[in-house]
Structure formats: C-alpha cells, structure tokens
Amino acid sequence: MNDLPEEEDLAERKMRFLFALRSKGVTDARVLGAMERVDRGLFVKGLFADRAYEDMPLPIACGQTISQPSVVGLMTQALRPGPRDTVLEVGTGSGYQAAVLAGLVRRVYTVDRHRRLAREAEDLFRTLHIPNIVTIAGDGSRGLPDQAPFDRILVTAAAEDPPGPLLSQLKIGGIMVLPVGQSDTVQSLIRVRRLDTGFDYEELRPVRFVPLVEGMASD
Ligand code: SAH
Numbered sequence: 001m002n003d004l005p006e007e008e009d010l011a012e013r014k015m016r017f018l019f020a021l022r023s024k025g026v027t028d029a030r031v032l033g034a035m036e037r038v039d040r041g042l043f044v045k046g047l048f049a050d051r052a053y054e055d056m057p058l059p060i061a062c063g064q065t066i067s068q069p070s071v072v073g074l075m076t077q078a079l080r081p082g083p084r085d086t087v088l089e090v091g092t093g094s095g096y097q098a099a100v101l102a103g104l105v106r107r108v109y110t111v112d113r114h115r116r117l118a119r120e121a122e123d124l125f126r127t128l129h130i131p132n133i134v135t136i137a138g139d140g141s142r143g144l145p146d147q148a149p150f151d152r153i154l155v156t157a158a159a160e161d162p163p164g165p166l167l168s169q170l171k172i173g174g175i176m177v178l179p180v181g182q183s184d185t186v187q188s189l190i191r192v193r194r195l196d197t198g199f200d201y202e203e204l205r206p207v208r209f210v211p212l213v214e215g216m217a218s219d
Helices: 005-023 029-037 046-051 069-078 096-102 115-127 164-168
Strands: 086-090 107-112 133-137 150-155 170-180 187-195 198-207
Touching (some): 005 029, 069 198, 096 115, 096 133, 107 115, 115 133, 164 170
Parallel strands (some): 086 107, 150 170
16 A cells, blocks of 8 residues: 555655666765755756656756756766855756755856846745855856856856866866867867866766857847
8 A cells, every 4th residue: 555655756756866867977975965955846847847857858948958967967076066165157047957066065156148047047046945056147158257266167058168267267276067069069078177287177978068158148
C-alpha cells in the first residue's frame, strides 16, 4: 500500500535526478547538496514543466534555454565556489543556475540582456526567499564594473573568445568558467584562472549553449 503517492513520487524523482547528475560526473558533495535543495520544476514554466527533472535542456521565454542539469552541475563544480565568494553570472535565463550558486557562495550577481527574463527570475528569487542574488538587466559581456572584481565568473552563453571586460573583472586567484566557440557548432567549456602573471586556460569538455549577444534585447 502506498498512502502518500505524491510524496513517494517526489522522493523517487529527486533520487533519479541526483543519480543522473552523479553518473554524468557531478561528484562534489556541496554541489549535489545545493542542487538537491533547488527545485528545477519552479524554473521551467508551461509546456515543458513536467520534464524539469529529466537531464535535458528545455526552452524558456525569449527563445532561450535552461541548461541541462548535469551541465549546470559540472560548470558549478568546475568553478570551485567557496562560501565567501562573490560571483558574477552572465546569462540569468530562468534563474536556475543562479539559485544553485546562491546556496554555495556569499553573493551572486546575475545579468541578462532580456529584461523580461531578469524580471521573472528576480520575482522567483523573492518568492523563494533567496536573499543573496542581485539580478540586473544589462549587457553582461561588459561585466559589472561597479561590482568588480569577482572571485568567480560563470558565463552561460557562448562567446567566440572570453570577453576582455570579464577577464579584467576577475580577481587574481579567481576562476572563470565559460563556453567558447561559434554558436552553431560544438563549443568548448573552458576554465580560466587569473594568476599574478597572466591567465591560465584549460579546456574541459564540449558543450552547446545559446550565443552571447552584445547589447540589450528589445524585451
Ligand atoms: N543560466 C541560465 C541559462 C542561460 S541561457 C539558466 O540557468 O536558466 C543563456 C542566457 O544568456 C539567455 O537568457 C540570454 O538572454 C543571455 N545572454 C546572452 N547574451 C547576453 C549578454 N550579452 N548579457 C547578458 N545575458 C546574455
């Protein structure tokens, strides 16, 4: 007998979700814990909401996509976020990645060029009582000079090369994770570390992201 079918479903869905993350290489316990605490279903609206717990990217408003959970996990893990870090995320989208980061660091600044996405994500962070995310509508390829420098920068849209303003807004000892490459082909996820003497680049894996577009969108 199963008296609590819905709760059982939820627990089982969560277990499958975490299992999928682990099997794709998300092994960091802090990252898995943070992802367990953020319900991806709240960040996917409409038609695709019932697929929120599957390991796939899904469409969101403004023709954008919420990344695949395992990619969110691998990027978060690659960023090596620390509890005292201030992080810049470029590409708020649904707000899911920012919410995961917020459980791991001191403060997250997240920027999107679509005002609508920034506004909807901000509303969701407020509803969920996540206090340490600052959401900004803006062109994130320029970074946020007023809030810089950052301990960590995560870019969730693909540029051909790491944008210069983002490199210069990274602290010495800081880490930036971003996809680079042409938007219609396979891109590479790379990790950039800022050293005293310059930058160290490391290629992590092939990925596919929407393009980083300069300037504000019209909506
Ligand atoms: N991190 C998101 C997924 C991002 S999809 C999530 O967790 O759901 C990529 C996002 O990057 C899109 O919302 C797109 O509008 C945004 N974007 C693209 N170019 C940008 C730019 N120059 N500045 C800010 N945001 C940008």
